[in-house]
Amino acid sequence: MFRGENGKMKTQHDVNTNQYQDKSEAYLHSQVHAQGVEFAKMRELLQKNSFKKVLDLGCGGGHVSYQVAPIVEEVVAYDVTQSMVETVLKHAKQQGLNHVTGQVGCAEHLNFAPQSFDCIISRYSAHHWQNVGQAMLEMKRVLSEQGKVIIFDILGQSDPILDTFLQSIEMIRDPSHVRDYSLQEWCNFAEYAGFRIETIEKQKLELDFSSWITRMQSPDHAAETILYLQSKVSDRVRKYFDIQADGSFCSEAVYLVLGQA
Template identity: 70%
Template sequence: MKTQHKLNQEQYQDKSEAYLHSSVHAEGQEFGKMRMLIQQHKLKNILDLGCGGGHVTYQIAAYADQVIAYDLTPEMVKLVQQQSKQKNFSHVIGQVGSAEQLAFDAATFDCIISRYSAHHWQNVGQAMLEMNRVLKQHGKIIIFDILGHSNPVFDSFLQSIEMIRDPSHVRDYSLQEWTHFAEYAGFRIETIEKQHVALNFQHWVQRMQTPIEAINTIRYLQQAVSDEVRKYYQIQDDGSFTSEALYLVLSKN
């Protein structure tokens, strides 16, 4: 039986290099916010949850005593270990596992960062409870992810093209949903900020090795939707578009 976790592993097992070299993943104003928070609160033991190509790890490693690069896909973890070694980050440790079952003792981390990962998780509520368990008192959670929408018209379009591009996609959650997850897990919300992420269509589908028939379906949807949807996502003639992203900081009191 193919589980959601197995589907995720299959989708990403041969894409580590693509994500390492993706400008969308390697760049972003959120990195500066992360570094500032880490330095301000002297957060030294950090979990990069759903590390992917490792860009969070590379950005914050110089400010931490230890970083655990944690991902469901072994190939991603191996890549981050190799890159960290080349960058002389000897305090970066790679570990394979799921967000819903964190293989760490209670109160292990000062900070947990998850960037562009949560939309693949099988059960965000369970993952948030696990994050609370392994986070120290007064620790910080930083989540950055593509933001869903409370308007069903906008949301249905986004979820549809995401899943057609990548069948392991679960959901881009709305701000209301993230607020619910945070409160459910017992976190206090400190910061809510929105950013816009411009996505080059050709790079977006190439990175995932999306089949041509799926690409054609996405382009059909982009052309068939209302002007309201096209304007909201700033859909260009070549298929490139813009999504909203959420920068969320939570604390454990």
């Protein structure tokens, strides 16, 4: 922890809340967050297993909730930022999804009874968590015996050259960023919590620099620093991330399905 301007000790949860408290509408309308082939995979898994109760963990703008609510009996939109949860409930109600409820909290401490959910879905959230290992243990606790966990997130790299670049630009853009985890790190987290990895799939994610920066309300000096870093990287980094003249680039995302071991 560290001290904020008022001298109060600040946690990573405080950083996350402060960073996102005024961005719920931006994430609601973000095309990157609203679209993705992973949604069809999520719905297929839910229907195949006849799952009824879903936890949207780190709900953000609520796109997981909107996508899966029509085919399940209950969705709990859960986020550390209250404005995010309020936005999800507002727009779910407008869509007639009255069985979407909300709760504010962090991933490391889920205020639910054991085996409360058939499926837990976390999309673009885990890279903000303070302690992924603890969060995974909590997910295991509140998941039913036959339940599944779906995690979709930006994928870190095992190669230090590539990983250093990715983590650097992520944190310059968004100070609440903790880490994009590599596939090996995700395997370690799953083993630590006692999950069995059932599915590993990678996806390419194209990021338009202007909207990527605007969505986070990153200051000009942050955008300039990222562009500077992009201009100085090796050809190997430039090619891997497909860095364009305007700063747009590509990342990898990973789709994981975990089952109870």
